[in-house]
Amino acid sequence: MLKTRANIKDVASRAGVHPSTVSRVLNPETRSMVSDGLAKEIIQIADELGYRRNPLASGLRTRRTFTVGVIIPDLTNPVFPPIVRGVEHTLDSEGYIAILADSGSRRRSEKALIENMKARQVDGLILAAANRKDPLVDQCIEQGIPLVLVNRTVDKHNVTAVINDDELGIDLAVRHLVELGHRQIAYVGGPQRTSTGHARYRAFLKTAKKAGITVDRDLITNAREFTEPAGQAAFHELMQTGKKFTAVLSANDLLALGCYDALEELGLRCPEDISVTGFNDMPYVDRFVPPLTTLHIPHDELGVQAATLLLERMQSPDTPTKQLRLEPRL
Amino acid sequence: MLKTRANIKDVASRAGVHPSTVSRVLNPETRSMVSDGLAKEIIQIADELGYRRNPLASGLRTRRTFTVGVIIPDLTNPVFPPIVRGVEHTLDSEGYIAILADSGSRRRSEKALIENMKARQVDGLILAAANRKDPLVDQCIEQGIPLVLVNRTVDKHNVTAVINDDELGIDLAVRHLVELGHRQIAYVGGPQRTSTGHARYRAFLKTAKKAGITVDRDLITNAREFTEPAGQAAFHELMQTGKKFTAVLSANDLLALGCYDALEELGLRCPEDISVTGFNDMPYVDRFVPPLTTLHIPHDELGVQAATLLLERMQSPDTPTKQLRLEPRL
DNA sequence: TAATAGGCTGCAATCGTTTGCATAGAATAC
DNA sequence: GTATTCTATGCAAACGATTGCAGCCTATTA
Numbered sequence: 211m212l213k214t215r216a217n218i219k220d221v222a223s224r225a226g227v228h229p230s231t232v233s234r235v236l237n238p239e240t241r242s243m244v245s246d247g248l249a250k251e252i253i254q255i256a257d258e259l260g261y262r263r264n265p266l267a268s269g270l271r272t273r274r275t276f277t278v279g280v281i282i283p284d285l286t287n288p289v290f291p292p293i294v295r296g297v298e299h300t301l302d303s304e305g306y307i308a309i310l311a312d313s314g315s316r317r318r319s320e321k322a323l324i325e326n327m328k329a330r331q332v333d334g335l336i337l338a339a340a341n342r343k344d345p346l347v348d349q350c351i352e353q354g355i356p357l358v359l360v361n362r363t364v365d366k367h368n369v370t371a372v373i374n375d376d377e378l379g380i381d382l383a384v385r386h387l388v389e390l391g392h393r394q395i396a397y398v399g400g401p402q403r404t405s406t407g408h409a410r411y412r413a414f415l416k417t418a419k420k421a422g423i424t425v426d427r428d429l430i431t432n433a434r435e436f437t438e439p440a441g442q443a444a445f446h447e448l449m450q451t452g453k454k455f456t457a458v459l460s461a462n463d464l465l466a467l468g469c470y471d472a473l474e475e476l477g478l479r480c481p482e483d484i485s486v487t488g489f490n491d492m493p494y495v496d497r498f499v500p501p502l503t504t505l506h507i508p509h510d511e512l513g514v515q516a517a518t519l520l521l522e523r524m525q526s527p528d529t530p531t532k533q534l535r536l537e538p539r540l
Numbered sequence: 541m542l543k544t545r546a547n548i549k550d551v552a553s554r555a556g557v558h559p560s561t562v563s564r565v566l567n568p569e570t571r572s573m574v575s576d577g578l579a580k581e582i583i584q585i586a587d588e589l590g591y592r593r594n595p596l597a598s599g600l601r602t603r604r605t606f607t608v609g610v611i612i613p614d615l616t617n618p619v620f621p622p623i624v625r626g627v628e629h630t631l632d633s634e635g636y637i638a639i640l641a642d643s644g645s646r647r648r649s650e651k652a653l654i655e656n657m658k659a660r661q662v663d664g665l666i667l668a669a670a671n672r673k674d675p676l677v678d679q680c681i682e683q684g685i686p687l688v689l690v691n692r693t694v695d696k697h698n699v700t701a702v703i704n705d706d707e708l709g710i711d712l713a714v715r716h717l718v719e720l721g722h723r724q725i726a727y728v729g730g731p732q733r734t735s736t737g738h739a740r741y742r743a744f745l746k747t748a749k750k751a752g753i754t755v756d757r758d759l760i761t762n763a764r765e766f767t768e769p770a771g772q773a774a775f776h777e778l779m780q781t782g783k784k785f786t787a788v789l790s791a792n793d794l795l796a797l798g799c800y801d802a803l804e805e806l807g808l809r810c811p812e813d814i815s816v817t818g819f820n821d822m823p824y825v826d827r828f829v830p831p832l833t834t835l836h837i838p839h840d841e842l843g844v845q846a847a848t849l850l851l852e853r854m855q856s857p858d859t860p861t862k863q864l865r866l867e868p869r870l
Numbered sequence: 871t872a873a874t875a876g877g878c879t880g881c882a883a884t885c886g887t888t889t890g891c892a893t894a895g896a897a898t899a900c
Numbered sequence: 901g902t903a904t905t906c907t908a909t910g911c912a913a914a915c916g917a918t919t920g921c922a923g924c925c926t927a928t929t930a
Contacts, residue, residue, distance in 0.1 A: 215658075215659075217915095217916055217917085218916065218917060218918095219916080219917095227879075227880085228879065228880045228881075229880095229916085229917075229918090230879080230880065230881080230882095230917095230918075230919075231878085231879060231880075233917065233918055233919085234878095234879090234918090234919090237918080240918090240919090243877085243878070243879090244878065244879075245877085245878065245879090248878085248879090262655070262659040263659075263916085263917075264600070264659070264661075264915085264916050264917065265659065265660050265661075265917095266596050266599045266600045266605070266661060266915085266916075266917090267600050267885090267915070267916030267917040267918090268916075268917050268918075269596045269885095269917090270594075270596045270597050270600055270884095270885045270886065270887095270915090270916080270917075270918095271884070271885050271916085271917050271918045271919085272885085272917085272918065272919095273885080275596070277639075280640075284625075285621040285622075285624055285625045285628075286621050286622050286625060288618070290621075291615040291616050291620075291621050292615075292616050294615055294640070294642075295614075295615045295616060295642050298615075298640060298641065298642050299642065299644070302641070307639050307641070307656070307660065308639065308640055308641075309607075309637050309638065309639045309640070310610075310624070310628060310638055310639070310640040311628065311632070311637070311638075312624075312625050312628050312629065314629070325592075326637070329545075329592040329593075329594075329595065330595050330637065331594075331595070331596060547885095547886055547887090548886065548887065548888095549886080557909075557910085558909070558910045558911075559886085559887075559888095559910095560887090560888075560889075560909080560910070560911080560912095561908090561909060561910075562887095563887060563888060563889085564888090564889090564909090567888085570888090570889090573907085573908070573909090574907095574908065574909075575907085575908060575909090578908085578909090593886085593887075594885085594886050594887070596885085596886075596887095597885070597886030597887045597888090597915085598886075598887050598888075599887090599915095600885090600886080600887075600888095600914095600915045600916065600917090601886085601887050601888045601889085601914075601915050602887080602888065602889095602915085603915085
């Protein structure tokens with residue numbers, strides 16, 4: 211029935227020392243300033259009293275909160291949970307906590323979100339929803355908030371980011387389709403304002419040329435969003451060109467599912483009539499009918515790496531920025 | 541190029557008043573203590589200076605952090621993201637933030653997690669991973685931390701919880717199967733240490749009896765975990781009894797998927813040989829082969845309600861506890 | 871032996887707000 | 901016109917930690 215948790219003064223008075231001494235003992239950086247014997251004794255007493263440093267008081271003084279903000283566009287998009295989990299676990303192991311904000315598809319003023327995080331004195335920020343040109347990112351950099359992008363990046367290279375190697379991914383997918391004998395491959399891309407949509411699109415152009423297959427501009431379309439309906443619409447658009455194609459590569463699993471919807475509407479069958487390939491690795495895609503060939507992206511690892519890099523940057527904010535690309539596989 | 545964000549003193553001196561006056565103006569509770577004219581002026585100046593209250597300092601003094609801890613067992617289980625999102629959005633609209641912890645399937649010492657949250661002075665806690673008898677829950681209650689359970693609850697009724705109406709759900713499922721003509725229905729349940737596993741099990745017994753169908757104890761088995769392999773094993777167990785059944789109702793979608801796996805191994809077909817029904821509403825189950833009949837649980841709403849109740853409790857900690865049951869549908 | 875260096879610990883200010891109490895002036899009551 | 905209530909503001913002490921500086925004591929050096 212403690213009134214309130216023991217504080218540093220309680221420990222100090224019980225040990226017969228000044229609070230500052232206790233503080234020094236409990237802080238790894240200053241631990242060596244106090245004699246071993248006394249230190250042991252203080253630690254013991256702190257344990258007995260169940261003392262825990264008050265992060266508010268500590269943060270107020272030191273301006274470090276051991277808190278990082280994690281902003282994602284939509285937690286129900288299956289891409290993000292594993293990322294967030296990787297981030298959270300990694301941060302936790304270093305004593306940091308994650309405050310999570312789902313900016314919502316409506317982009318519930320991300321600016322306000324970031325303002326809020328800043329006001330709460332987060333030590334760093336992980337952003338999973340950046341656009342290729344993103345004023346928010348610039349803003350963070352200007353203000354010197356340690357920042358790591360994950361999943362998507364921006365065009366500028368002055369930001370640390372952990373992303374999937376889209377070029378490799380598309381390369382794998384195209385080669386796979388070519389090996390299956392496809393020569394007319396259509397492409398359903400994602401929004402070009404995102405780095406993923408853009409990179410995959412360019413990778414497709416490049417790889418297709420390299421593989422020596424027809425690259426017909428009419429068979430390439432970029433959806434506005436990474437959603438099922440957008441994929442559906444895109445597929446119909448492809449059909450309306452009247453051109454023939456035997457396979458469609460889509461930049462994202464949700465788009466691929468949209469293609470399925472369209473196929474069904476048109477009474478076509480997959481893969482007999484047209485073969486569909488996805489990109490992103492939603493869980494359980496292998497159970498879909500028909501099973502979707504897709505690329506496995508190591509989302510967990512994306513999160514872990516992002517958190518690791520952020521920890522680094524928070525330690526020494528002047529480490530050069532870095533772009534990390536993780537390898538997907540079929 | 542501000543040295544640091546404006547603080548209350550800056551505002552005060554610019555307005556020619558004492559910091560306490562500024563504080564009062566900016567705090568809705570005490571706003572009325574200061575004259576309207578002055579208040580307006582101060583607000584204006586605060587705006588100009590881009591003043592934001594420092595939550596650390598404020599929290600240190602008031603012991604409120606406008607922060608709640610959200611603990612879930614595994615973010616990659618598709619049940620939880622919508623819950624978390626609902627929680628986060630609701631909290632955000634009231635100025636609270638969510639700090640998220642994924643306790644990990646290994647139950648990475650939840651006790652430590654809660655300790656950590658407590659040390660960080662969260663104003664409340666949302667727990668999605670409770671067991672029916674959960675010492676952690678008792679601990680929170682003892683310590684008087686406002687607490688709301690979501691998704692699962694405990695046996696005792698002295699806790700506020702928002703859960704799915706499992707009895708109704710099972711009832712719907714059983715009636716559905718009966719309408720399809722099934723009379724021998726097997727049941728693959730979940731772990732009995734969880735309220736969901738337990739409630740669904742009891743509901744099955746009750747409903748089956750009510751519906752007048754055979755309740756053969758041999759055709760009822762409870763898995764140890766809500767996982768695919770556990771479901772698979774459970775199904776094999778059912779088959780080994782040698783008893784005949786035409787449908788299996790499983791307490792969770794992952795268990796249902798495990799049943800599919802087992803069916804496939806045995807060369808049986810669904811629904812021709814045996815019909816499988818799930819429970820939980822993973823996204824995209826309708827695309828599985830064969831399509832899984834399952835119950836839709838309003839997970840978003842679960843999260844929203846949990847957050848709402850928690851906000852209530854944090855306002856007035858003595859509001860009586862409440863158990864909220866939301867209705868699922870087929 | 872005296873002077874100096876170095877190792878430990880205490881002192882007190884500080885981080886930015888909040889809030890009980892005091893007070894000055896205005897308003898009301900008598 | 902004085903006494904009494906309000907109202908609106910200022911004062912200063914917390915909240916719980918950290919940290920530059922000062923000072924004491926012991927060990928080292930000349």
